[in-house]
Amino acid sequence: MSKEISTTIHGETLDVERIVEKSVGQEIREQARGGAEAEHNLPPLEAIRKYPWTLFWCLVVSMCVVMEGYDTNLLNNFYAYPTFAKKYGHWNEGTNNYQLDAAWQASLVNAAPVGAFFGTLLNGVLVPRFGHIKVLIGALLSLSAFIFIVFFSPNTTVLLVGEILCGLPWGIFTTTAPAYASEVLPMSLRVYMTSWANMCFIIGHLISAGVLAGLVNNTTQWAYRIPFALQWFWPCVLIPVIFFAPDTPWHLVRVERHEDALKSLARLRPKATETELHDALGLIIYTNDLEHQLSVGTSYWDCFKGFELRRTEIACMVFAGQIFTGLNFAYNSTYFFQQIGLDPTTTYHLNVGGTGMGLFATIMCWIFVMPYVGRRTAYLWGIFVMTILLMLIGGLNKKTENDSVAMAQAVLALIWTFVFQLSSGQLGWAIPAEIGSTRLRQKTICLARNAYAIANIVSGVLQPYFMNPTEWNLKGYTGFIWGGTSFFMFIWTYFRLPETKDRTFEELDLLFAKGVPARKFSTYNTETFRDTETGTEKVQSHASMA
Template identity: 45%
Template sequence: MAANAQASSAQKVADRELEEKLGHNAIVDAKQATDDEHAQTLWQGLRENRRAVLWSVLISMTIIMEGYDTVLIGNFFAYPEFQKKFGRYFDTVGWQVTGEWQTALNMGSTVGAIVGGLINGYIATRYGYRWTMIVSLGILNGFIFVVFFASSAAVLLVGQILCGLSWGVFATLAPAYASEVCPTNLRGYLTTYVNLCWATGQLIASGVLRGCLGIQGEMGYRIPFAIQWLWPVPLMAICFLAPESPWWLVRSENLEQAKRSIARLAGEKTEEQINNQLAMMVHTIQMEAEVTRGATYLDCFKGDNLRRTEIVCVAFMGQILSGSSFAYTPTYFFTTAGMPPTQAFNLSLGAKGIAFIGTVLSWWLISYWGRRPLYIGGIGSLSVVLILIGILDVSAGKRSLWPSGGLCVLWLFIYSLTIGPLAYSIISETSSVRLRPLSVVLSRTSYQIINIISQFLQAYMMNPVEWNLLGKTGFFWGGTAFCVFVWSYFRLPEVKDRTYEELDILFMNRVSAREFAKTHVDPYATLGTELGEVMQVQGKESEPN
């Protein structure tokens, strides 16, 4: 106890000394750091922040696990060995997992992710990103045993819920960490990289499922579950070695540790640049402190933060409302429509490869076009593709199987090129710095709630022993995608090339979403008098006696 108190006291003394060292220069240094970020080219940003890029890439790999699992359960419903173990035999269609159990198993990890994400909002705010991630990975290692040895659908459901607790943490922490360790010109790339990890996990899962398709007995579906054990321990080691987010350390008033974290993340930054960056973080936090003091979920719905919460929640919900439950993993759709399982899984594997390529290409588009045009154009295009799938099903029936498959691949490419990766960038950049862990959790929770409704509807729409709508489902999801298209045109702002200070001012001044990109802001304009006084003092101090 005495040692802890002494260490805490020493930390406070070090922070006070650092604040005194910043002193009158803090405003000048903060403005200099902001100007440097705007002037920095992409290659300069990569060179000066190469360690930050590396740590962000490694931490985001936790999303591979969530992406891997989302493909497993949805495709297992078309998996012969899984159908025999957890389904029933119907005289008309053979072995099938009923609509009730499809809904429950799909929802299991989603429910767990909601609970895990909400808890994570408080835990990450208090204990930091690194230790929250380490504990979550350790817990997941144990929960995988439940799904691997599940003897019934009920036990498998419990395992999915328990695993979902950890996946909810990964899905909210990874984009938040990526947005906080890198400068403005790299944020878009590293937050959208989160979606590439998602696509990578799904590509790996599709390959594993295709490879295990011919294995007889329960190991045919247990091996894909067992592969999840490859990830947690190496990722725990990475998280232990990674530097903590300097923004979280500043929010926690650990300025000396924040400075050390910035130094660890920097590649070729001088002592002056590190001090400038720290001063900018302190200045941004102070700007938000009065309206977000205490950092509770309720604060996300107060003042201009209500608009920011709306944007991050609806933008993330757009991933589901764009029809992802239907078109993202279409294997079950094609097998129920009459396509042989082998061909359906081959198509799924190829589609996931297309998704990977689309996400990589999105990095180039986002750097030139920004977030708003890509999101609006993407969601509008997805709506058209889904309606075309519905029209084909009505007009051609089973003859439309392969044309519909081609449209699903096209849908997946457009999704991976636009709203798939962009949603992660939007939720990470739009939220205020002090409320970011809580805001990202709320956006993910909104996503998961819509996902639950989507999975319930999708299980019944596609199941041949339930509603059996098949391709006509495209009409429904095409309509929901169009609603998001209308919302995004009027409500989604452009955040490209904006520092967090500038975004704070734009939201405080209630600038229209369509005017965000054209509006000029100066975070230091209101401090002009004080800044002038500081520079005068510096000039006098530099004069010879």
């Protein structure tokens, strides 16, 4: 039997769902019931036909993430780029070429993540106040100014400052895009478009890989200045379009602008009937009030209270898990390819091929994985396969003087990229966007992204020392290190990651409030919108109302 949700007020146990009904009224409750039924009965293809404008605005907003994907791939691969190394590095007699010191490599690769860390925290405060669209436009305008610094940087110090400043708006882009998608899309499309942000990241990688491959033989300063300059293209295109995008109805309900929320739904779903729009709005109002009655606040501190702590842990671990499974080693792998003896041209062609494989894997994930396989299952077994691949790369390192073995290591890294984008690469964006309560969604995503940023910074400091021939020079043995952290993520996922597929936000609220174990999420019957006269077993909630 499903457990009833209750809470305590001055020592008296009360049924939260009955309190919500009294708070919102019978009409809203019935609309919410209709909205929930519509969510469950709407298959993906019908949702695409019915809500094309919703998809369009999600696509546009998420395109902002292309810029971070472009730049993060740019700097990581510039280390093996001859003209960049000559400009910002020094001659190394041991390797007979120009190299950046490991300390500068670590500083530059972590500059943008440091900026993104603070931009993400700032975003968690700005979006609840101003809405997603105004914040995005402000971030795009800021980025347009900061690009001048990296483009004209005469030395590594100025380049470092420019990357930190550029990281501020990138932190806003990567946390706003999945939150926006999760709040405007019907449930059946939620995982596709929240993970579309990851696709945009890959598109950014692919563009930068193509630009670098095309300029690798250019011996002038424009070999690295042109890639920097291309970043101005995106704000010029996106600002005029995003200006007309509607804000999310969830945000408008949270700030008690219900009429504007209905207008936003009408813009997002122009083919919906009046009844469907009111049912959708009713579900939003009901869910928001349910979370309010469960004492779900709206501050960062509230993310660490009661059952919200569990949701925050899951979001943070899933996003940071991308780093723990070897992202900085196997994904941005041109420097690794160079260190195991592959020539620059082969290295950059492999980089383009690897990024293309990632893009193909993302599409395959949308078609063959997401519609049929749960989030938990795909994330869990994807990590298992990546762990094996990383261990194999490490095991082959004794024979890297053999060109065939070195190429085999490179191929394994490319296969890792494919598996990553079939699993944690996609779901690392999608799960944090739907796991948090709606009142704390933006802040939960921001905390998750910052958990990723912290893991990325630590990895970014260590990775150059693992790989640099003037430091530890581990080369392929680095696969053992990331294979170990990847196995840790496999264990955590098995015990802690719940299944969120085919669950509305209201159902997820109830599952977490009832403390349902992670492995029972997919089969647990929440019995939402039950007959309020039916008596069922009461349990003590994790929440406590003042």
